[in-house]
Amino acid sequence: MKFFAIGLGIGSLAGLGISLLPNPQTGHKVKEDVRQFLNNTKSDATTLAASKNQAQAAASQLMSELPKAEQSVKDIQSSVTNFQSSIKPEVDQMKENISHLSQEVKSTADKVKNEL
Structure with missing residues (x-):
C-alpha cells in the first residue's frame, strides 16, 4: 500500500x-x-481506501x-463414516441375497432349458 501511495x-x-506545459488552452x-x-x-483514493477497509x-x-x-466439515465426515459403518452389514446381506438369487435363477433357467 505504501508503494502504491x-x-x-x-x-x-x-x-x-x-x-x-504550454498549450493552446487558456x-x-x-x-x-x-x-x-x-x-x-x-475520489479514486477514497474509493480505494473504502474498498480496502471492506476487504x-x-x-x-x-x-x-x-x-x-472446519468443525462442520469434520462433523459431516464423521456422520458419513458412521452411516457407512451402520449400513455395511445390511449391504453385505443384500449382496449375499443377490448372489443366492442369481444362483437360483441360473439353476432354474438350466432346469427349464433341460426340460425343453
Whole structure:
C-alpha cells in the first residue's frame, strides 16, 4: 500500500506538471482540468481506501468463521463414516441375497432349458 501511495503521488505530480506545459488552452481551462483531475484522484483514493477497509473486514469475518466451517466439515465426515459403518452389514446381506438369487435363477433357467 505504501508503494502504491508513493506511485499515486508521483503520477499525480507528473500529470500536474504536464498539464501546465504550454498549450493552446487558456489558463482558466488548465486550472479547471487540474482541479477536475485532482478531484477525480481524491475520489479514486477514497474509493480505494473504502474498498480496502471492506476487504479487511471480509477477511476478518472469514477468519472468525473458518473454525466453525472446519468443525462442520469434520462433523459431516464423521456422520458419513458412521452411516457407512451402520449400513455395511445390511449391504453385505443384500449382496449375499443377490448372489443366492442369481444362483437360483441360473439353476432354474438350466432346469427349464433341460426340460425343453
